[in-house]
Amino acid sequence: MRTIPPALQTKLDSGVTTLARCWVLARRDGVVQGFTDHDRDLTVDGVTCRADAGLSASEATQQFGLAVGGAELAGALAAETLNEADLAAGRYDAAGVTLHLVDWSEPALHVLLAAGVLGEVRRAGSAFTAELRGLSHRLAETRGRLYTPACAADLGDARCGVDLGLAVYRGEGVVVSASGGASLVATGLEDFTEGWFAAGRLAWQDGANAGVAVEVKSHRIVAGSVRLELWQAMPEAIAAGDAFVVTAGCDKRFATCRDRFANGVNFRGFPHMPGNDFVISYPRPGEPGNDGGSLT
Secondary structure, X not given: OOOOOHHHHHHHHHOOOOEEEEEEEEOOOOOEEEEEOOOOOEEEOOEEEEOOOOOEEXXXXXXXXXXXXXXXXXXXXXXXXXXXXXXXXXXXXOOEEEEEEEEOOOOOOEEEEEEEEEEEEEEEOOEXXXXXXXXXXXXXXXXXXXXXXXXXXXXXXOOOOOOOOOHHHEEEEEEEEEEOOOEEEEEOOOOOOOOOOOOOEEEEOOOOOOOOEEEEEEEEEEOOEEEEEEOOOOOOOOOOOOEEEEEOOOOOOHHHHHHOOOOHHHOOOOOOOOOHHHXXXXXXXXXXXXXXXXXX
């Protein structure tokens, strides 16, 4: 039930309105930003909503079921508001969004129209378009535990229990050289065996990508040099001397959990479940429980 302040309702009933829309974005790293389609800045719940981003929204559509709605948010990229580097680094992924209807002549009068999260973000030149997803879209996501051979936990989380802060699972490296934005040669990781950091997490400590984290695709040792391949190119160029912290990876197989991490007791999968070949299997002579005779 949406409650409209009586003073705002009186203005709406008058037929002459002074309304604007304001959006408040709350990133997962704690940064909060406000934007408005009005021609001057407005303050909503203590957040200054800037008017210089050229922000506008498409018509919102509501539909039955749990499908993502058709609302979008469009605006200009700018260093002071939303910039391409932050978007590319994923700092706006799943950011919380609230939409307010505000009386610009008296900003204290406002009402919350919708709340949700940012979905897919597309960039074209100096502009961006972001998909707005309502809260109900989470009901369409897979929840609960899946019956699969692979582990459902992430290495180091509460269900896994492995302490990634231990020196054996954590390495501090420095870039020696890089190419293509997703491939680098590093020093400082020579004591770790090849493949130890494959599927692990690399977090940049300084340089142009400071604060950005990415999954490691492969960890190889070539002619004595440690080479890391990342799953995606970094938003900014990787430079020699950039420092990072990388943690061990796990392919979520029971053998890896047991042998590499000595953590089989916390394995969150079903390693002994039969595969698809079990469905089409049949008794063979000499197998336990089979007398070796004909099937007919």
